[in-house]
Amino acid sequence: FFSWIGWPSGLPWPFNLTAIVIAHITFCFPFVTMVVRARLATFNREQEEAAKDLGAGEWQAFRDVLVPHIKPALVSGALLAFMLSLDDFVITFFTSTPGTDTFPVLVYSLVKRGVTPDINAASTILIILTVLLTAVALKFQGVKALADAH
Numbered sequence: 001f002f003s004w005i006g007w008p009s010g011l012p013w014p015f016n017l018t019a020i021v022i023a024h025i026t027f028c029f030p031f032v033t034m035v036v037r038a039r040l041a042t043f044n045r046e047q048e049e050a051a052k053d054l055g056a057g058e059w060q061a062f063r064d065v066l067v068p069h070i071k072p073a074l075v076s077g078a079l080l081a082f083m084l085s086l087d088d089f090v091i092t093f094f095t096s097t098p099g100t101d102t103f104p105v106l107v108y109s110l111v112k113r114g115v116t117p118d119i120n121a122a123s124t125i126l127i128i129l130t131v132l133l134t135a136v137a138l139k140f141q142g143v144k145a146l147a148d149a150h
Contacts, residue, residue: 039073
């Protein structure tokens, strides 16, 4: 597909990385859309209309009313997309070229030779990173919940 559309030259990174990025965005977009759409289902359009009645323009109402409402969904969608993209080996494998060494392809090539301490260290770092990001998200959620209660 990418060779058929005649991708332009002079990109800021190599073409094979561009193909991988486009493929991962295409893969993750539906997941993020579902999370944000579920959050938008709880949005009261009257709040946006009230902001416009009080003098806010379209952009200001969007920025000051709608974005704060969907911000948790955007953050969770971004984290979900990051984890799905990091975990998805098949898309990366089929859209990368031999010169591209991405993390999933590197782990796959290392596992073919046997489980080494490098793989164990990478797995440990990923687990620690996941726990830390979850703790930070819960901390911010707790602070937000306390601020909303007062």
